[in-house]
Amino acid sequence: MPPATTPRGGAGRVPPSGDARSPAKRPRDSDDSGSDGDGDSDSDSDGGLVSDLKEIVCLLRLIKGGANRDGQRMCEQIIASVAAEIQTMLEETQLKFEMERQNLLKVLSNTSKECENSLNEEYSKLQETYDMFCREKDAHMQTFRDLFSEVEVEKKKLLEQYEHHNLFSEVEVEKKKLLEQYEHHNGDHHVIRT
Structure with missing residues (x-):
């Protein structure tokens, strides 16, 4: 592969075949009367043209190789740029997801705390209501026991009465019987006397 420093254009380049043509031109310029000089000049011109064509082909190959290298470098840059953009998008998506997850956790935590506070309040109210019910139940039971005791006392009094x-x-019955017996006895005694 040719070195990268080889110029792609022909500007500022010294043709390598120039030295080969210059001896042919010099005899043509210096020899004005020789008839063999025209044939040699045509042959040298054809050889120089072939050399120029070969050089052009070589330069085209160099340009093609450079273009391929430039295209490969451009593709690598495009791939690197796209990869960087994809990485950035992934990082942004991950950051967004993490932020949404943190927000969701905060919302869930706040909701959980609110539910816990609400449950504690309801439990406190229920416990207070239950305690009040127990106190009222005890008071009613004591009232019932007192009333039952009074009923028992009254019942006992009524039984005694x-x-x-x-x-x-x-x-009274015995007294009445005794009086009747006494009267009967007195009546019999009076009859006997008469």
Whole structure:
């Protein structure tokens, strides 16, 4: 492969075949009367043309190689640029995803705290209501026990009164029987006397 420093154009280039043509031109310029000089000049001109064509072909190959290298370098630059853009897009997407994830975690954390606070408040209200119910239940139970005790006392009094009344009734019956017996006995004694 030719070196990269080889010029692509013909500007400022000294033809390598110039030295080969110059001896042919010099005899043509210096020899004005020789008839063999025309044939030699035509042959030298054809040889110089072939050499120029070969040089042009070589230069075209150099240009093509340089163009290929430039195209490859450009492709590499394009690929590197696209890769950098893709990497940037991936990093931006990852950063955006991370930010959205952090925001979602914050929202979930705040929602969780709000739910926890709400549950604690509701539990406190429920506990307070339950404690109040227990106090009222105990108060009602105590009132019921007191009322039941009073009923038992009244029942006992009524039973005592009933028993006393029965006893009094029995006494009255016995008293009445005794009076009847006494009257009957007195009546019989009076009849005997008469």
